[in-house]
Amino acid sequence: MTKVISFANQKGGVGKSTLCIQEAFFLSMKKNKKVLVLDMDGQGNTTSRLAPRNESKDGSYEVILSGTKTAELFTSHKDNVEMMSCPCGVDLIHTPKNDPDLFEMEAMALDQVINSARHLKSLFAKYDFVLIDCPPSLGRKLVAALVMSTHVVCPVKLSGFAVDGVEGLLKTIINVQQVYNPDLNILGIVINDMDRSMNHDKALKVLQDTVPDFLFQNKIMHRSPIDIATTDGIPVWTLRYGHVAAKEIEAVLEEILEKVESNDVK
Ligand SMILES: Nc1ncnc2c1ncn2[C@@H]1O[C@H](COP(=O)(O)OP(=O)(O)O)[C@@H](O)[C@H]1O
Numbered sequence: 126m127t128k129v130i131s132f133a134n135q136k137g138g139v140g141k142s143t144l145c146i147q148e149a150f151f152l153s154m155k156k157n158k159k160v161l162v163l164d165m166d167g168q169g170n171t172t173s174r175l176a177p178r179n180e181s182k183d184g185s186y187e188v189i190l191s192g193t194k195t196a197e198l199f200t201s202h203k204d205n206v207e208m209m210s211c212p213c214g215v216d217l218i219h220t221p222k223n224d225p226d227l228f229e230m231e232a233m234a235l236d237q238v239i240n241s242a243r244h245l246k247s248l249f250a251k252y253d254f255v256l257i258d259c260p261p262s263l264g265r266k267l268v269a270a271l272v273m274s275t276h277v278v279c280p281v282k283l284s285g286f287a288v289d290g291v292e293g294l295l296k297t298i299i300n301v302q303q304v305y306n307p308d309l310n311i312l313g314i315v316i317n318d319m320d321r322s323m324n325h326d327k328a329l330k331v332l333q334d335t336v337p338d339f340l341f342q343n344k345i346m347h348r349s350p351i352d353i354a355t356t357d358g359i360p361v362w363t364l365r366y367g368h369v370a371a372k373e374i375e376a377v378l379e380e381i382l383e384k385v386e387s388n389d390v391k
């Protein structure tokens with residue numbers, strides 16, 4: 126059965142796209158899995174990293190977009206969904222940069238959003254894994270993503286407000302689980318972009334006290350190779366100077382896979 130993993134947090138800049146992109150590389154290149162990425166963030170960051178490019182001599186590039194875009198999946202009826210093949214070997218349902226159509230989806234009736242999500246089941250069945258990069262909000266698109274998911278991972282960046290944010294996020298996820306999708310597995314919280322500051326230490330301790338069962342064993346520190354690789358749209362482990370970063374992020378990507386596979390046994 127296809128595993129559909131959402132990367133969710135209503136805050137921006139916590140590592141949703143980073144983990145989604147690197148997990149896509151990891152599953153497809155290192156684990157030989159058939160992977161589809163669904164870019165549900167209207168900013169289109171993941172699309173611009175994964176899509177084929179036309180590069181100019183001065184180093185700038187233009188992405189070449191094709192196939193169905195995410196916003197079209199939620200229109201009344203969509204028969205032919207066409208994926209885009211990316212150079213890295215994964216397929217993508219793309220979102221153009223700052224797509225107004227996808228932002229407008231927030232105004233759609235909740236039932237309509239959720240029903241359209243069900244139409245994707247037959248497409249998803251063609252893949253081992255579908256990875257959904259969620260937008261930074263607790264709105265309709267997040268609900269749609271969670272309704273079509275079998276699993277959800279929450280990347281969290283430590284800060285004074287991290288805990289408040291995490292409680293709101295978990296509440297939303299548990300609500301969707303209870304009302305729409307009892308099969309949704311909450312894999313937990315991945316601490317990302319951490320440093321050794323007092324502030325981060327304090328925030329981590331609060332999370333360890335309040336949501337201990339949700340925390341991943343492996344954490345990811347602030348590592349510039351992660352930023353460089355993700356910005357270039359390449360796996361962290363292909364950078365010559367990125368060993369520590371690669372080891373850390375791969376431990377998390379592997380932990381996600383282990384958790385997904387252990388759900389199967391239960
Ligand atoms: N562990 C990390 N170390 C250094 N930079 C990181 C790390 N995780 C993410 N980043 C960078 O932080 C920025 C925000 O991450 P991103 O994945 O785009 O967040 P989100 O999708 O949640 O908005 C990006 O520029 C990304 O490359």
Ligand SMILES: [Mg+2]
Nearest residue numbers: 141142166170
């Ligand atoms: Mg993002």
